[in-house]
Amino acid sequence: MNAIVIRGSGAARASGWLAAGLVVAAATLPWWGEPAWMREFVEIACYFIFAMMWNLLAGYGGMVSVGQQAFLGLGGYVMLSLGNFLGVNPFLAIPLAALVAALAALPVSRLAFRLQGGYFAIGTWVIAEVFRLSIANVPAVGGGSGTSLTALRGMSRGMRENTTYWVALACVVVALALVYAFLRSKQGLALQAIRDSEVAAESQGVDVARLKLAVYVVAAFGCGMAGALYFVSAIRISPDAAFSVNWTAFAIFIVMIGGIGRLEGPIIGALVFWALNKFFADYGTWYQLGLGVLAVLMTLYFREGLGGFLHRRLGVELLPTRRILQSAGTPAATPPAPTLTLKETLR
Amino acid sequence: MDILIQGLLLGGLYCLFSLGLSLMFGVMRLTNIAQGDFIIAAGFAAVSLAPLFDGQLLLTGLALLPLAFAAGYLVQRSLLNRTLGKDPLPSLVVTFGLSIVIQNLLQELYSANPRALEVGALSTDNLALGGTVVGTLPLLILLAALLATAGLQLLFARTAIGRAFRAVSDDREVAELMGLRASRVYATATALAFALIALAGVFQAMRTTVAPSDGPMLLLFAFEAVIIGGMGSFWGTFVGAMALGLSQQAGFSLDPGWGVWFGHLVFLAVLLLRPNGLFPKTRG
Numbered sequence: 001m002n003a004i005v006i007r008g009s010g011a012a013r014a015s016g017w018l019a020a021g022l023v024v025a026a027a028t029l030p031w032w033g034e035p036a037w038m039r040e041f042v043e044i045a046c047y048f049i050f051a052m053m054w055n056l057l058a059g060y061g062g063m064v065s066v067g068q069q070a071f072l073g074l075g076g077y078v079m080l081s082l083g084n085f086l087g088v089n090p091f092l093a094i095p096l097a098a099l100v101a102a103l104a105a106l107p108v109s110r111l112a113f114r115l116q117g118g119y120f121a122i123g124t125w126v127i128a129e130v131f132r133l134s135i136a137n138v139p140a141v142g143g144g145s146g147t148s149l150t151a152l153r154g155m156s157r158g159m160r161e162n163t164t165y166w167v168a169l170a171c172v173v174v175a176l177a178l179v180y181a182f183l184r185s186k187q188g189l190a191l192q193a194i195r196d197s198e199v200a201a202e203s204q205g206v207d208v209a210r211l212k213l214a215v216y217v218v219a220a221f222g223c224g225m226a227g228a229l230y231f232v233s234a235i236r237i238s239p240d241a242a243f244s245v246n247w248t249a250f251a252i253f254i255v256m257i258g259g260i261g262r263l264e265g266p267i268i269g270a271l272v273f274w275a276l277n278k279f280f281a282d283y284g285t286w287y288q289l290g291l292g293v294l295a296v297l298m299t300l301y302f303r304e305g306l307g308g309f310l311h312r313r314l315g316v317e318l319l320p321t322r323r324i325l326q327s328a329g330t331p332a333a334t335p336p337a338p339t340l341t342l343k344e345t346l347r
Numbered sequence: 348m349d350i351l352i353q354g355l356l357l358g359g360l361y362c363l364f365s366l367g368l369s370l371m372f373g374v375m376r377l378t379n380i381a382q383g384d385f386i387i388a389a390g391f392a393a394v395s396l397a398p399l400f401d402g403q404l405l406l407t408g409l410a411l412l413p414l415a416f417a418a419g420y421l422v423q424r425s426l427l428n429r430t431l432g433k434d435p436l437p438s439l440v441v442t443f444g445l446s447i448v449i450q451n452l453l454q455e456l457y458s459a460n461p462r463a464l465e466v467g468a469l470s471t472d473n474l475a476l477g478g479t480v481v482g483t484l485p486l487l488i489l490l491a492a493l494l495a496t497a498g499l500q501l502l503f504a505r506t507a508i509g510r511a512f513r514a515v516s517d518d519r520e521v522a523e524l525m526g527l528r529a530s531r532v533y534a535t536a537t538a539l540a541f542a543l544i545a546l547a548g549v550f551q552a553m554r555t556t557v558a559p560s561d562g563p564m565l566l567l568f569a570f571e572a573v574i575i576g577g578m579g580s581f582w583g584t585f586v587g588a589m590a591l592g593l594s595q596q597a598g599f600s601l602d603p604g605w606g607v608w609f610g611h612l613v614f615l616a617v618l619l620l621r622p623n624g625l626f627p628k629t630r631g
Contacts (some may be wrong), residue, residue, distance in 0.1 A: 064439045066380070107477070111615055115574070117435040118378020122570045123618070126611055129567060133608040241525040245563060249447055252440055283452040292447035299440045300429055 006324040008182070015319070026169055030162040038165040039233070040274070045168040046230040048270040050247055051254035052263075053222035056179055059261035060191050061215035062198070064117075066248050068223045070108070070131045071101040073242030075224030076231035077135060083151030085140075090151050091167050101224025102198025105217045113212070125245065132243035146238025149231065157183040164233050171229050175222050180263060182218060183321040187211060192321070195261070253291050256298045258306025263319040268306045287341045350596050352479055352589050358572075358592025359489030360554060362585050363547035365569035366495055367540035369584045372573070374512045375431055376537040377438050377567070381446040382569055384562030385541065388449050389415060389548025391557055402465055403552065412546045419541025423534040431533070446562060453559035461556035488550045496544060496585040503581075512536055563606075573615040577624025586626060590617075 029038065050072060057063045078097035083090040108127055115123040128346045136144040139244055163320025182188050190211055193201035202208050258315065278289045298305065304312065368382045370626075392414070393407055400406040426445075430437035431623035502511040514522040515532045523529050551557055551565070568591060577588025591610050598609025617624065 059438060062434075064436050065442065066439075073368050114618050117376070118372070118380075118439055119570070119574065119578075121378065121435075121439050122380065122566065123574075126567055126571065126614060127564075130608065130611045130615065133611070137604065137608075152618055249443070252443060256440060285455050289451040289455070292444045292451065296426075296444035296448070297440050299437050300426070300442070303437070 007309045007322075008025070008320055012320050023169065025174060027166065032167060035158075035161050038161055040227070042164055042168040042233045044270055044274045045172050046226045046233075047250055047254065047273065048266055049171060049222055049226040049229075051251040051266040051270060052179055053219040053226070054216060054248065054251040055255045055260060055263075055266050056182075056222075057219045059255065059265070060183065060195055061212055061219075062195055063212065063216065064121045065112075065124040065219075066121045066245065067112075067126070067128035068219065068251070069217070069243050069245060069247040069251050069254070070124070070128035071105065071220040071223035072227035072230070072247055073128075073131060073239070074104055075101045075133070075227030076237050077141060078224070079231060080149050080237055081141065083149055084147075087151070090149060091163060094167065094171065094225060094232065097228035098221045098225035102217050102221035105220035106213075108220075109213055109216050112216075113209075128243050128245070132239045135243075136239040142238070144239060146236060146241070148239070152232075152235070164229075165195035168229055168233070171225055175225065178218065180319060180321070183263065187214060188321060189323060191215065221280050248292075253295050255305075256257060256295050258303060259307030259309070259311075260303070262305075262307045262311070263321060264307040264311075265305055268310075272306070306322075349479055350600050351593065352476075352481060354593030354596035355589055356481070356485035356489055356592070357596055358589035359485065359492040360547070360550060361568050361572050361591050362588035363488070363495060363543065364565050365548060365572040365584050365588055366499060366581065367543040367547070368494075368566075368569045369545070369578070370499065370536060371571045373579060374516050375533050376435070376516075377427060377431060378435065378442070379540075380442040380566065381449060381562070382544070383564065383566030384446045384449040385544045386548045386551060386565050387482075387557050387559065387562045389545040390454060390552035391453055391457055391462065391548075391559075393464055393544075393549045393552050394457075394557070394591065397464060402467075404464060404549070405467065407464075408546070408549050411549065412542050415541040415545035416538045419538035420534045421545075422541070423537035424530065426493060427537065428530050428533060446566075450559050450562060460556040460557060461561075461623075462552070463556040464552040466553050469553075469629060473529035484554060486513045488554065491546065491550065492585065492588070495546065496581045499581045508532075508535060568610070571610065575614055575617045575624055577626040580626060582626060583626040587624065590625065 026041075029041075050068065054065070054068055057065050057068070057261045075094075075097040079090055079093040082088040082093040082096060088096070112124050112127060113122060135141060141147050155163075167188055183191070190201060190206040192205060193204065194208055194211065198208055211318035227242065231242070234241075254273050256269070257272050258265035258267065276287075276291070280290070283290075302309075364383070364386060367385075368379060372378050372381050378436035389411065393404075393411055396410060397404065397407045400410065426441065427438065466484065469484050473480045474483055474486065475481075496515045501509075503512060511522070511527055511532045514525070514527060515529045519529050522532075541568070542543050572588035572591050573584050574587065576583035576585065590613070595606045595610040599606035601609075621627075
């Protein structure tokens with residue numbers, strides 16, 4: 001019997017075009033927008049990329065980490081060192097820093113992967129603390145009080161802000177494309193199989209350990225990129241800011257609001273986070289307390305998040321990573337939006 | 348010699364930090380990320396309660412323990428029981444969220460400044476012990492840690508409630524078929540863990556200070572002690588806490604800035620070389 005695998009939908013294709021249009025429109029922002037908007041975008045872009053990586057780890061890889069700030073801070077410090085000491089253009093240093101973070105994930109995983117579940121979470125936190133305390137004792141990068149990125153001094157402020165903004169936009173597109181392509185690939189399918197049942201996936205020939213490592217490395221790459229980008233924009237770096245557990249706190253909030261285990265989740269969550277930040281950040285401790293309460297309530301009563309809610313209500317998935325199997329003869333009944341854009345014939 | 352004694356005394360405090368974590372994980376595979384923050388909250392509660400008892404710390408502690416026991420029971424029944432399951436994510440996110448809520452609430456109530464319990468002469472009292480002088484308070488804390496560890500071990504091995512703990516830990520479904528109400532057994536375990544947390548909080552506030560942002564550090568120490576000792580036995584946790592206290596004290600003596608860092612490194616080394624801890628043992 002012939003069967004087809006549905007991997008996309010009309011809505012998904014439309015959203016692809018919409019996204020492309022948005023990116024082009026956004027790229028022209030420096031000519032018509034205000035500098036404050038660009039700064040806001042860069043900041044939220046970093047949170048978004050970081051949250052997307054946390055979602056990849058926890059929502060797809062089943063690894064709840066509280067220590068991804070280790071790679072974020074490392075990315076920041078590598079970018080700064082390349083710029084200040086080796087004269088590398090800091091913008092070009094961003095992908096290099098992300099690469100170093102990904103490489104660092106290999107030995108770190110040897111330690112972290114000895115723990116499972118909840119203890120994995122705290123173990124990664126200890127590792128991030130080791131990173132923080134170690135760098136706080138390196139005088140060359142200012143020790144505990146941190147240092148400034150001097151490599152961008154020759155650039156005018158306007159030029160620097162515009163470039164940072166474009167680079168941030170590029171980073172968002174790259175990170176999103178990276179995760180999307182990864183999840184839609186054969187490895188991505190295997191990963192989602194692991195999420196549903198590790199034992200069943202392994203019995204089908206999925207190399208669970210190897211795949212988890214791949215996810216961990218990809219996530220470290222993204223976190224390193226977010227960190228390098230953030231500190232290009234912030235100019236100043238310190239161990240407490242770079243390795244702060246608050247990064248993970250905000251990532252968890254963004255992912256739980258938007259919906260864990262779906263690609264749209266961090267996008268929706270980041271938008272909500274941006275709006276909340278804009279209106280309530282002045283309330284300081286009460287604001288953070290509110291975010292904590294909201295994350296708890298979402299987890300207890302509304303685990304699908306806003307993304308899952310929209311998907312259920314509207315029946316549309318904008319960034320589909322699922323594969324829906326359907327026998328070729330029968331008319332489309334199972335999938336919610338049955339326009340077939342990408343098909344694969346299975347034997 | 349001094350490092351050895353000071354390290355063991357510090358380990359006594361860390362042991363009290365970690366017993367609650369070990370207990371909750373052992374009974375229901377729940378990792379309480381807010382463990383450190385609950386300890387700090389208990390310390391602040393003791394600071395607030397002490398004036399009601401004219402600064403009588405023994406009475407304050409005795410009043411706090413049943414309160415903590417009740418709080419633990421309620422937290423488990425109303426919140427944490429809903430997060431249990433095969434997937435560790437909900438319990439991690441909820442306890443992490445609680446950690447943030449507690450930190451910010453304490454900061455709002457008590458400001459960011461560190462506070463301490465007034466212990467009077469006890470802070471300087473000491474005993475001459477085989478050549479060196481040992482503070483009475485740290486010695487009391489170590490004694491309390493020993494008693495708490497032995498008590499927990501006995502409770503698990505000999506009593507009906509201990510049997511219930513082990514039963515739901517081994518197989519929740521079968522235990523429920525035998526007539527146990529798992530949700531109540533879990534709540535009792537958390538209540539007990541909270542009593543230990545209260546004890547740890549009071550001692551922390553007596554020995555040094557408590558500040559709203561201290562919680563995560565205490566959690567990491569507690570966690571390291573559990574892993575170094577090997578999951579599944581309270582004596583393992585006790586020994587792990589001693590090893591951590593010793594490592595930190597050794598690091599401190601080399602350079603005050605490296606103590607905690609050195610403790611982390613010893614933890615990572617144990618994780619690498621003996622991933623099941625120094626005393627791997629499955630309870631029950």
